[in-house]
Amino acid sequence: MDTIYALASARGKAGVAVIRLSGPAAHAAVAALCASPLPALRRAGLRRLSWQGDVLDEALVLLFPQGASYTGEESAELHLHGSSAVVAAVLRALAAQPGLRLAEPGEFTRQALENGRLDLTQVEGLADLIDAETEAQRRQALRALDGVLGRQAAQWRESLVRAAALIEATIDFADEDVPVDVMPEVGSLVTHVLADLRRETAGAAAAERIREGFEVAIVGPPNAGKSTLFNALAGREAAITSAVAGTTRDVIEVRMEIAGLAVTLLDTAGLREAEDEVERIGVSRALDRARKADLRVFLLDEAGETEGLEPLPEDIVLRGKADTPSDGPGVSGRTGRGIPELLAAIGQRLEQRVAGAGMVIRERQHRAMILAIKAMESAQNEIGRAPRRDELVAAHLRDAARALAMLVGRIDVEDLLGEIFARFCIGK
Ligand SMILES: Nc1nc2c(ncn2[C@@H]2O[C@H](COP(=O)(O)OP(=O)(O)OP(=O)(O)O)[C@@H](O)[C@H]2O)c(=O)[nH]1
Ligand SMILES: [K+]
Numbered sequence: 001m002d003t004i005y006a007l008a009s010a011r012g013k014a015g016v017a018v019i020r021l022s023g024p025a026a027h028a029a030v031a032a033l034c035a036s037p038l039p040a041l042r043r044a045g046l047r048r049l050s051w052q053g054d055v056l057d058e059a060l061v062l063l064f065p066q067g068a069s070y071t072g073e074e075s076a077e078l079h080l081h082g083s084s085a086v087v088a089a090v091l092r093a094l095a096a097q098p099g100l101r102l103a104e105p106g107e108f109t110r111q112a113l114e115n116g117r118l119d120l121t122q123v124e125g126l127a128d129l130i131d132a133e134t135e136a137q138r139r140q141a142l143r144a145l146d147g148v149l150g151r152q153a154a155q156w157r158e159s160l161v162r163a164a165a166l167i168e169a170t171i172d173f174a175d176e177d178v179p180v181d182v183m184p185e186v187g188s189l190v191t192h193v194l195a196d197l198r199r200e201t202a203g204a205a206a207a208e209r210i211r212e213g214f215e216v217a218i219v220g221p222p223n224a225g226k227s228t229l230f231n232a233l234a235g236r237e238a239a240i241t242s243a244v245a246g247t248t249r250d251v252i253e254v255r256m257e258i259a260g261l262a263v264t265l266l267d268t269a270g271l272r273e274a275e276d277e278v279e280r281i282g283v284s285r286a287l288d289r290a291r292k293a294d295l296r297v298f299l300l301d302e303a304g305e306t307e308g309l310e311p312l313p314e315d316i317v318l319r320g321k322a323d324t325p326s327d328g329p330g331v332s333g334r335t336g337r338g339i340p341e342l343l344a345a346i347g348q349r350l351e352q353r354v355a356g357a358g359m360v361i362r363e364r365q366h367r368a369m370i371l372a373i374k375a376m377e378s379a380q381n382e383i384g385r386a387p388r389r390d391e392l393v394a395a396h397l398r399d400a401a402r403a404l405a406m407l408v409g410r411i412d413v414e415d416l417l418g419e420i421f422a423r424f425c426i427g428k
């Protein structure tokens with residue numbers, strides 16, 4: 001087992017920079033830099049770090065024992081002054097130590113996974129937490145990091161393994177008298193776990209939306225004031241506005257947060273039968289993106305019509321350029337009138353769509369759950385058959401248990417690991 005090290009904090013100037021070490025030689029490597037004895041385990045101590053007669057920094061040194069660290073390995077943290085020269089000097093001194101090497105991206109977390117400190121769903125939660133931009137993403141990622149899904153999956157697996165074992169026990173009794181009929185208990189275990197799995201997968205789409213965010217498109221006739229409204233919502237002049245109908249051609253995007261949810265807001269070309277070739281392309285892009293968006297805000301002019309696109313029941317339809325109360329209900333990008341109400345209406349519709357969000361967040365987790373559900377449905381069908389083939393019931397239940405093991409990364413995940421960890425930064 002190698003001892004790995006890396007800068008764990010962000011690169012560049014900062015108040016403090018943290019270098020992390022993990023592996024059997026971690027404490028020895030720190031000791032080699034410290035003139036005075038190392039601080040007690042899990043106690044921060046200020047130490048002068050030096051290497052080959054050269055003082056590197058005054059650092060806070062923190063040691064964690066094997067089995068009680070983030071990675072599960074013997075580890076250490078050096079809290080340095082956050083200068084790139086100091087960090088570079090300490091990294092050079094560590095590189096010179098025998099048995100040490102620079103960590104790969106995500107390798108500390110990979111050690112944690114391999115040592116059973118985290119399961120795969122927690123690693124995914126951690127990746128999401130690092131990427132989190134909104135409140136809903138942060139809360140959801142923290143729940144995943146806490147391991148809710150892994151704990152629940154362990155209970156489901158236990159029930160399935162118990163059910164399979166009950167059947168297998170009766171198979172061994174085949175030629176003799178079977179002591180008890182186990183099928184009522186097996187049937188009830190299967191029914192309960194299946195109901196749980198179905199309920200959790202039903203919330204997967206909502207959870208995925210929290211993670212990925214929503215697309216909300218502003219659509220309507222030319223000159224309705226879409227780009228002006230878009231800029232007002234974005235809080236900056238992201239789109240060109242002008243009195244010329246057909247100003248916007250490309251779909252323009254801004255990322256924002258509405259009701260704690262990640263939203264990509266889209267400004268689109270005014271919808272009409274365009275004469276101009278470029279505008280026609282713009283209109284066709286507008287239609288395409290607006291149809292794919294999660295929600296459309298139809299901004300209408302006095303005529304109150306939109307060419308080529310019908311609002312869906314959940315869409316928002318309102319009149320633009322409603323600058324003053326005498327203009328009636330609607331919204332004005334110019335004066336800001338009606339914007340808080342519009343944001344509230346968008347937020348309310350999006351919140352409805354994430355209401356059922358559960359523990360299953362990623363497509364990968366969803367697929368593992370579906371595999372488990374399919375296997376359990378096969379088991380249930382077999383239970384209902386006459387004559388019933390008990391070996392098959394047991395085999396389907398074992399398949400379902402295996403799918404749940406995949407869910408938490410206990411088996412069959414080598415490829416996945418590469419994919420997940422490649423997205424981590426070095427030092428995580
Ligand atoms: N009074 C008033 N005028 C507005 C408002 N919003 C936009 N306008 C004016 O209406 C004209 C068109 O505004 P844009 O924001 O470019 O309209 P658009 O819907 O994006 O137009 P296209 O991109 O050409 O489809 C400009 O002259 C704006 O100044 C508003 O809320 N009130
Ligand atoms: K315009």
Ligand SMILES: [Mg+2]
Binds near residue numbers: 240
């Ligand atoms: Mg526009």
